Amino acid sequence: MDEIPRAKFRIGQVVRHRVYPFRGVVFDVDPVFSNTEEWWQAIPEDIRPRKDQPFYHLYAENAESEYVAYVSEQNLVADTSGEPLRHPQVEEAFFEDDNGDLRARERVMN
Incomplete structure (x- = not known):
């Protein structure tokens, strides 16, 4: 059985993209x-990330603009700007x- 990779970044952590000029939480x-698979194939092959690593959903x-991003761990670094x-x-x-630090709010489920 393959081991599931441990995430380097936590929910609420501010990060930035290693290559592209955006950041998010x-x-x-x-x-x-x-x-x-269509999303993954749309990434140019020379920069396409491996699938066997954590991927992060960001408010980026x-x-x-502001948007939601889906980014591989290899393309993120911690943002320590404090902005x-x-x-x-x-x-x-x-x-x-x-x-x-940013902490997740309690969510009421119905």
Whole structure:
């Protein structure tokens, strides 16, 4: 049985893309690739990530817009800038604790 990779980043952690100019906060983690084959094949082969690593769902933003991104662990680094995020869903999903870290809000399920 293959071992499931351990995620390097946690929910609520602010990260940035290693290559492209965007950053965001992790709101979910897949232990291995869990998107469509079509999505994966659309990535140019020379930069296509391996599937056997954690993939992160981010509330992401760049200079022009806010969006949701799905990014491999190999393409992320921790963002230590301390700059606030402007993505509108960040405030809905997280609160800032006394240390300045983002923590997931309790969600009511029906």
